Each structure stands twice: as C-alpha cells, then as structure tokens.
Amino acid sequence: MAERHTQKTDRDLNGMSFPEFLEHIKQGKTSLIGDKKLIECPLVVYTRICPTCGSVFKKGKWQSRQDESDVIIECVKDNLIINKQAQDIELEITPKQLDYSRYAVHVKAKANIEGVQTEAALDTEVRISWETCDTCSRISGGYFEGIVQIRADKRLPTQEELDRCREIAKDVAARSREKGERLAFIAKIVELDEGIDIYVGQSKLGKQICRAITDAFGGRFSESPKLVGQKNGEDLYRITFAFRLPEFVRGDIVSVDDTVIEVQSCGKHVSGIDLETGRRFIENFNDLMDVKKLGRRQDAVPAVLVAEEDKIIQVLDPETYETVTVKRPEFLSAEPGDEIKIIKTVKGIYVLR
Structure with a gap:
C-alpha cells in the first residue's frame, strides 16, 4: 500500500516521475508552483450558440456573431484558471472539432515564476448547446415594433428609389447591430403598388432609417404610435413612420x-x-x-x-x-x-x- 501511495504521489507532479521533475527544475522548467498547478481547467466546458445567426451567449446575454473557432477558444480561456504568481504568460490553445457539438482542445502554457521558466499542458472538451437567441426567436415569431411606410408625394415611387430605400434600411440596421443593438433587425419588407412597408424590430431603428433616407432623397416623415398592450406595467406601442419621397425626381x-x-x-x-x-x-x-x-x-x-x-x-x-x-x-x-x-x-x- 505504501509503495502504491508513493507511486501515485510521484505521478502527481503534473504527470512526471520525481526524477523527471528534478530534471525539469535543473533546466529551469516546472509545471508546479508550490502545491498548485500553473493552469487548471474542467474536463468539460460548455458554450451556447444560436444555430441561425451564430450569436453567442456570454456574461448573461446574447452577443454578436463570432467565428466558431474563436468562440471555442474564448470559452476555454474563460474557464481556465492560471496561477496568480505567473507572469509573462503565453498560451497556445488548439481546438479540434470532434462532431457537430464537440471540440477537443489542447492547451499549452508558459510563464515565469520568480525567475523560473514554467510550462504546463492540459486537455479539455468544449460542448456546444445550440439554442435560438432572443433576436432570432422574435424574428421567427413575427415580432416588430415599427413600420416604415415608403411612399411618394403625388406620384408613385420609382423602382430605383425603392431599391435604394431597401439598401439604406439594411445598411442602417447592420450598423446598429454592429454597435450592439441586437433588436435592430428588419423583420420583413412588404411590396405594395404604392410603395414598400419595412417592418423593424426596434422603433428607434425606424426613425434612423427615415433620417437616412431623408439624407439621400429629401422628403419628410411623420410618426403615429399605436398602443398594443402592456409589459411589466408599462404601455407598449407600435409606431408607424409615414415617409414621403419628394414629388420631383431626375428628369x-x-x-x-x-x-x-x-x-x-x-x-x-x-x-x-x-x-x-x-x-x-x-x-x-x-x-x-x-x-x-x-x-x-x-x-x-x-x-x-x-x-x-x-x-x-x-x-x-x-x-x-x-x-x-x-x-x-x-x-x-x-x-x-x-x-x-x-x-x-x-x-x-x-x-x-
């Protein structure tokens, strides 16, 4: 029993025998600091990704889309425990996809502890939970807070004008999402004989779209709020933005x-x-x-x-x-x-x- 205990203790030196550990010390390298390891990580860690838009759930909220490999690396970093005495830390994190929802990740670390060069390595597994994010859930449910109605004064808008208005609306929504406005989405665009209706996930996005179209074409718009219910004791409104392109066009x-x-x-x-x-x-x-x-x-x-x-x-x-x-x-x-x-x-x- 004593012999088995000694062997187990030897192998507790970060996977090395005692002679190997002594040799690492001679070379100025060790993976242990006192009785603590340089790096530690759970055998399995978890992350949540939206299968529709690629958004990631972090720090209690859904955040913008990231490359899947970057998500895996960040997930490991968030769960990695590094010894507080370590300085000049270098990490090498290598993910390898196992299947649709699992990655094997190998981590190498180098650090300086009171002048001693220290190295360590470990393996972990990242499992992805595929969940629909709040934005995609609202889009699929037909959610919208405002409608931008594009019309023209005393005439029908041209197809060129309508195509340009679509582009402007999509650009404005994309810029808002880049700034972290996750509800700045266009739910749908409906074509009508007299123009188009743009359904937006945020009422303030509707106003931003109207202002951007005004900069491009001129024109004017008005707002008409409509009470549609209550949430947490507060009234909920949907706003219709009636935009009118100028009466006059090129030619x-x-x-x-x-x-x-x-x-x-x-x-x-x-x-x-x-x-x-x-x-x-x-x-x-x-x-x-x-x-x-x-x-x-x-x-x-x-x-x-x-x-x-x-x-x-x-x-x-x-x-x-x-x-x-x-x-x-x-x-x-x-x-x-x-x-x-x-x-x-x-x-x-x-x-x-």
Missing part, C-alpha cells in the same frame, strides 16, 4: 418661383439646369416656396432651329409650324437647320440639353 421639368429647371437630383437640395440660361441651379429644398411640375424630359419633342442671333434663337413649333422666339441657353451648340429637343409648358417653350 422632371419644374418651375421654382420664376425659374424653369430640369431636375438632376432632389434631396436636401434641389439641383438642376436653368433651361432659360443654361446655368446650374441648386437650392435647399426647404427654402423653395413655390415649386410646380411642368412636365418630364420624356415629354420633349424634336424641333428645327430656324435662326439664331446673339442670345436669341428661333425654333419651328412642330405642332403649329409657327416660328417661336426663345432665349438661347448656354449649353446649346446647334446651328440653324439642326434638329434640337424642346419641351412645351404652360410657361412657354424651352430647349433641352
């Missing part, structure tokens, strides 16, 4: 006070070409007092340039065959006899580029 011919322009872009600023002078026009959209749509570039028709003199030209009206005198815009480079594009409006005839 529209509009009058701004006494100026007729062809719109090139309409957002926070309206920019375009003054069709009378040919000069560039740009103004803050909110500063414009009287804006009326006169037509579209698609309404333009071909006409013959009859004559030119200084800043005046004459064109042949293709409908009445009468000669009409208009101002020559700076962009016009045609000569008498050439065909040019004109548009007829209630304010008169204008030449297009």
Whole structure:
C-alpha cells in the first residue's frame, strides 16, 4: 500500500516521475508552483450558440456573431484558471472539432515564476448547446415594433428609389447591430403598388432609417404610435413612420418661383439646369416656396432651329409650324437647320440639353 501511495504521489507532479521533475527544475522548467498547478481547467466546458445567426451567449446575454473557432477558444480561456504568481504568460490553445457539438482542445502554457521558466499542458472538451437567441426567436415569431411606410408625394415611387430605400434600411440596421443593438433587425419588407412597408424590430431603428433616407432623397416623415398592450406595467406601442419621397425626381421639368429647371437630383437640395440660361441651379429644398411640375424630359419633342442671333434663337413649333422666339441657353451648340429637343409648358417653350 505504501509503495502504491508513493507511486501515485510521484505521478502527481503534473504527470512526471520525481526524477523527471528534478530534471525539469535543473533546466529551469516546472509545471508546479508550490502545491498548485500553473493552469487548471474542467474536463468539460460548455458554450451556447444560436444555430441561425451564430450569436453567442456570454456574461448573461446574447452577443454578436463570432467565428466558431474563436468562440471555442474564448470559452476555454474563460474557464481556465492560471496561477496568480505567473507572469509573462503565453498560451497556445488548439481546438479540434470532434462532431457537430464537440471540440477537443489542447492547451499549452508558459510563464515565469520568480525567475523560473514554467510550462504546463492540459486537455479539455468544449460542448456546444445550440439554442435560438432572443433576436432570432422574435424574428421567427413575427415580432416588430415599427413600420416604415415608403411612399411618394403625388406620384408613385420609382423602382430605383425603392431599391435604394431597401439598401439604406439594411445598411442602417447592420450598423446598429454592429454597435450592439441586437433588436435592430428588419423583420420583413412588404411590396405594395404604392410603395414598400419595412417592418423593424426596434422603433428607434425606424426613425434612423427615415433620417437616412431623408439624407439621400429629401422628403419628410411623420410618426403615429399605436398602443398594443402592456409589459411589466408599462404601455407598449407600435409606431408607424409615414415617409414621403419628394414629388420631383431626375428628369422632371419644374418651375421654382420664376425659374424653369430640369431636375438632376432632389434631396436636401434641389439641383438642376436653368433651361432659360443654361446655368446650374441648386437650392435647399426647404427654402423653395413655390415649386410646380411642368412636365418630364420624356415629354420633349424634336424641333428645327430656324435662326439664331446673339442670345436669341428661333425654333419651328412642330405642332403649329409657327416660328417661336426663345432665349438661347448656354449649353446649346446647334446651328440653324439642326434638329434640337424642346419641351412645351404652360410657361412657354424651352430647349433641352
């Protein structure tokens, strides 16, 4: 019995016989400090990962997606006990996947203990519990806190506008999630004849999306809260954000006070070409007092340039065959006899580029 006890004690020296332990000390290496090991870890440790989005449950809450190997390594680090006397610690953690839910992990450690170089190694197993996270659970259950309704003033939005609004909404949601807002998700996007409805997991995400679309296109939005219940004694609301894209888009011919322009872009600023002078026009959209749509570039028709003199030209009206005198815009480079594009409006005839 005594002999067996001695052998067990020898092998308690971190898996080494006593002679081997003495040799390690001579070489300045040991894995024991007093009666404590350099590193310790349970034989099996556990982590929770969402199978849908890859989020990880740590420190009592779900956190953003990580690479699975990184999750395994961090799980081992979180459960690793390192001797408090150790300094200049170097860890080498090598995971090896065994199956869908298990990893074998080998850990090597080096440290300095009062000038003595110390080494140790151990093996552990990480088991993954696949659980649906709070966000994915809400998405699958159709949860949403707000609806962003994208429409346009006095017209239907173009497909290009709607596609861009989708991109903006997804970008805003992605940036919010990167900052830790786990409920900043888009539950669904519904296409309608008059526009699209974007269902969002957070009401404040709806407002952020509206502001981002305003920066890109201009327009305006309003909020309409609706009481849908109570939780922990507090009222719960769903908010509908009614967003209206500007009435005017690229190619529209509009009058701004006494100026007729062809719109090139309409957002926070309206920019375009003054069709009378040919000069560039740009103004803050909110500063414009009287804006009326006169037509579209698609309404333009071909006409013959009859004559030119200084800043005046004459064109042949293709409908009445009468000669009409208009101002020559700076962009016009045609000569008498050439065909040019004109548009007829209630304010008169204008030449297009």
